[in-house]
Amino acid sequence: MNVLRTIEEARKRSRAAGSRGARVGLVPTMGALHEGHLSLIRAAKAKSDIVAASIFVNPTQFGPNEDFARYPRDLDRDLGLLEREGVDFVFVPSVEEMYPEQGVTWITVEGLSERLCGKSRPGHFRGVATVVAKLFNIVSPDLAFFGQKDAAQVAIIRRIVRDLNMPVQIEVVPIVRESDGLALSSRNAYLNPEQRKDALVLFGALNGVRELFEKGERGSAALIRAAKADFERIPAVRLDYFEIVDPDDLTPVTAINKRSLVAVAAFLGGTRLIDNIVLEP
Ligand code: AMP
Numbered sequence: 001m002n003v004l005r006t007i008e009e010a011r012k013r014s015r016a017a018g019s020r021g022a023r024v025g026l027v028p029t030m031g032a033l034h035e036g037h038l039s040l041i042r043a044a045k046a047k048s049d050i051v052a053a054s055i056f057v058n059p060t061q062f063g064p065n066e067d068f069a070r071y072p073r074d075l076d077r078d079l080g081l082l083e084r085e086g087v088d089f090v091f092v093p094s095v096e097e098m099y100p101e102q103g104v105t106w107i108t109v110e111g112l113s114e115r116l117c118g119k120s121r122p123g124h125f126r127g128v129a130t131v132v133a134k135l136f137n138i139v140s141p142d143l144a145f146f147g148q149k150d151a152a153q154v155a156i157i158r159r160i161v162r163d164l165n166m167p168v169q170i171e172v173v174p175i176v177r178e179s180d181g182l183a184l185s186s187r188n189a190y191l192n193p194e195q196r197k198d199a200l201v202l203f204g205a206l207n208g209v210r211e212l213f214e215k216g217e218r219g220s221a222a223l224i225r226a227a228k229a230d231f232e233r234i235p236a237v238r239l240d241y242f243e244i245v246d247p248d249d250l251t252p253v254t255a256i257n258k259r260s261l262v263a264v265a266a267f268l269g270g271t272r273l274i275d276n277i278v279l280e281p
Helices: 007-019 035-047 075-084 124-139 148-163 186-190 193-198 200-214 220-232
Strands: 002-004 024-029 050-055 089-091 143-147 169-173 237-245 260-268 271-279
Touching: 002 007, 007 024, 007 050, 007 089, 007 124, 024 035, 024 124, 035 050, 035 143, 035 169, 050 075, 050 124, 089 124, 124 148, 143 148, 148 169, 148 260, 148 271, 186 271, 193 200, 200 220, 200 237, 200 260, 200 271, 220 237, 220 260
Parallel strands: 002 089, 024 050, 024 143, 050 089, 143 169
Antiparallel strands: 237 260, 260 271
């Protein structure tokens, strides 16, 4: 497995694969890898000839009071995991390599960037969209793999690819969970044992909504009310949002009459977790 630190090396490695006709699959990550990331790698292995991963904690997608500085980083462990999965090359740029000067060019996906997490994390999706576009320009992947865990990110990247005619196929991989249902996240490492227990309310509330939906409830207001009641029982968890939206444009739906995204974000102390399910009548 090649570990490439510069844009030039990554571009050269990817071009060489492309010129042999190999299909390159890219898995962008911020490291602190877990089984969720590895499921993306395995999906990429299944669908691509050459699998590339990137590890880059992207400063432009963190707000000023967010966890950029303390975000978990363990490069040696991450590289060991990627090597074991048979990844062909890993792009691990420094911040200076990716942003040698203050960027003035940004990708903003109007509307979508301000919905769900974009509402409480202004600038977050602009940072995500811009860094993903940069990674696509550097690696020129034929396919790129993203987790359903970040459902809004998926909607935004799909829209960028469509609007800007990027020649990359976006593949989405289901959420990997702990045995008790908690969605895997690098940020779960921040939780103390009490918070780890309380964190189950996210998936619990989503499951409650699924049960009501399966009993015939379609109205978003009633479903959201039930979910919010679950959160009120755990005062240590502060709900950021619980919404039912169109999975493509992220606008709220009043009733689940078509495929809909039920998405939640909540704070446990300083840790912000997200989760979602998709319901289809
Ligand atoms: P991150 O390192 O958090 O930026 O995540 C990198 C990629 O892994 C993103 O496409 C995430 O959606 C995906 N991912 C993170 N957690 C999970 C999970 N539990 N299941 C599936 N994919 C995930």
